[in-house]
Amino acid sequence: MTPRLVRKVPLLICGAVLGVVWSLRLSSLWISERAPPRQEAFGFRSVLIEGLGLVERLELGAYDSRMRLASRRAPRIATNLGLVGLDVESLGYTATNDGFSWPLPRYFHAQILEELRQQEVKAVLFDILFADPHYDYQETRRQLPDGSRVSSDAYFARVIGQRPDVILSAFPKPVESGLELPATLFRAPAAAVAHASRIFDLDPVVRRIRPFVDTAVPEGGTARIWHGGFVLAATELGLDLRQSRITRGWITLVDTNGLERIEVPVDSRTNFFIPWLVPAENEALFYENYADLLHAARRRREGQPVDPAWRGRLAIVASVVAGNNVSDLGATPLSANTPLSGVFWNVANSLITAQFVRKPSLAADLALLSLLTLVPAVLSWRLRAWWATGAVALFAAAYVVVAFALFLRTGWMLPVVLPVAGALLMTHVALLTWRGINELLTRSETRSFWRRVLSENVFAAWEKQLTERAGGSHRRVTIAFADLRGFTEMVDESHRLVLEYTQDSKADPEATRAFARHEADESMATINRYLSEIARIFKEHDGTFDKYIGDCVMAFWGAPIPCRSHALSCVLASISAQRRVRELNEERLRENRRREAENGRRAATGQPMQRILPLLAFGVGIHTGEVTVGTLGGGRIVSNYTVFGRDANIASRLEAIAGRGQIVISHATWTDLSRDAPILASQCRPLGHPVLKGIKESIEIYEVPWSEDVPVEVPPARSGNALQ
16 A cells, blocks of 8 residues: 555545445435325335434434433423323213213213313314214214204214314324315314324334325315414414415414414424423323313203313313223333323424424534544544543533533434444544554564564564664664675676677677676676675674665664674674675686686687676674664655664774775774673774774774684674573
């Protein structure tokens, strides 16, 4: 991987994460836009919607948590909302006293309505569908003031029409679209018809409703039927729903004079999020069951006083029974078993108290996701892994707290799941993973680098201690420069031969190029043979190979692993190198004698001559001193672990004055040699005090003998005393 690409990987990761979270956000929008909302049942959905809807379901779960918390924090609740509950006690009452079970004859509802009116109720919404007429049984007929008797249905319709305060419910049709309306008998005298449809999201939980439904009516054409909660609120606030103005994202409710009163936020499909702030057990919601109201009506007929508890209230007549055919319980954000008639009073309470659930626009959502991808990217890349993890976790917690607090105070529903689990955590985990991979790659490259420049035992010591970093440090080391002598003359001779061959008018151009390549290959093979042998020997004597400088080998001892006898190790390595060069030259001399004999035979037969192998020698300069040690270069660009400073320059100058086959050392090196190998030091020949180029003071130098009769003293590090 190129260095430029390595630098771009974090940006690519952030871009990839942002692309994923954007895609998930847009898929959630697609689901809410394209997947038809389910009415009253948890129906079958495709695998695609199931998979893509996971984030949306989690987000809705986060909304439920906020909604439950908001409902417990004493929200503003309208004081004139009430529920007339058809519960088990009520069904038992009618069965015991009148002999009727569900479905009750409709004169019972008429009695409830009459009693509520006697208590000066403001409006009554029946969350019961009166779609079909009941059979006209003689025992269910009711007597009118004029003495005539009418059916239970007719009696109920007559009571409805006595005042314009009754709202009847229409329900979604089980199969086809549209609403199932109350029978005309009841619908005609009612003040309004309101729909009671609910939208189940990707899970069977009621969180939204349609503010209105356009449905066909028996009279022909279509009519706009508003939700019961909107109708109740309009009754309380004096609104004219027929004049409402609907725009994308908003419904503007106006009063009977056409003045704007309320701006109601809705989603892109004009659905209304229900602020579930009023659970059925909330004390602010006035509650009385059917049985109590029927009993109050009987007491009133008997002339007993009845407290007008429903004066000025909005009454919702609904079932709160569980477990039979009159049951109307379902899952809401507040609980898994809630009376679904609570949709009416919660919607009405939201409009009356102007408390709404607001969601950011798509553009705001995408901008938020982008910001929350950038923040963990900076933290994860700049800080240490544990610090970054703590910072990202703290930021995520702060975001969740802000999202909850903002919802509780203003109703704004910031997304939580996708920003936290997607933008924040996904970015953090992805970048930390890349950092780990990058560190492993860097560590592998570092090990490979040190293995190239260190001997096996020094490398093992370095790997065990792991004390040396590839940075800068100040060390006392011994440095050796070993330069080939005679190489320049060899190259010049090769160039001369190529030039002569080229100037030969009979030479074929292709043959000329082949001859030039052959000469270059010969030169490179020769220098590589000598230089690689020297480098190998330096490494075998625990030296750190630095680099090749043209036809020169540079190495040093004492870093990265400290070594007390680094001067002796360097000198011994140089002695071994000189002896190896001598062996190499002896091998080449034998080969040259063979070639000379062969050339004599070739000359007799007119064959081309074999090249005589050149013999080369080394001049070695060694100095011990204080230098800066570190890695030059950076990143994945070629770099080397090297030394530099005044003492490194002295070693280079000593190499320049060393003759063919000479090992020249400074007085500093000789001093360390005297300590570690006094016999060898005593045999070194003084060469005087030359002035080196670029060095102000003169330096005493010595020549180290390296013939076979020179005693070699093994340094402690090579006799088992570990590197220090």
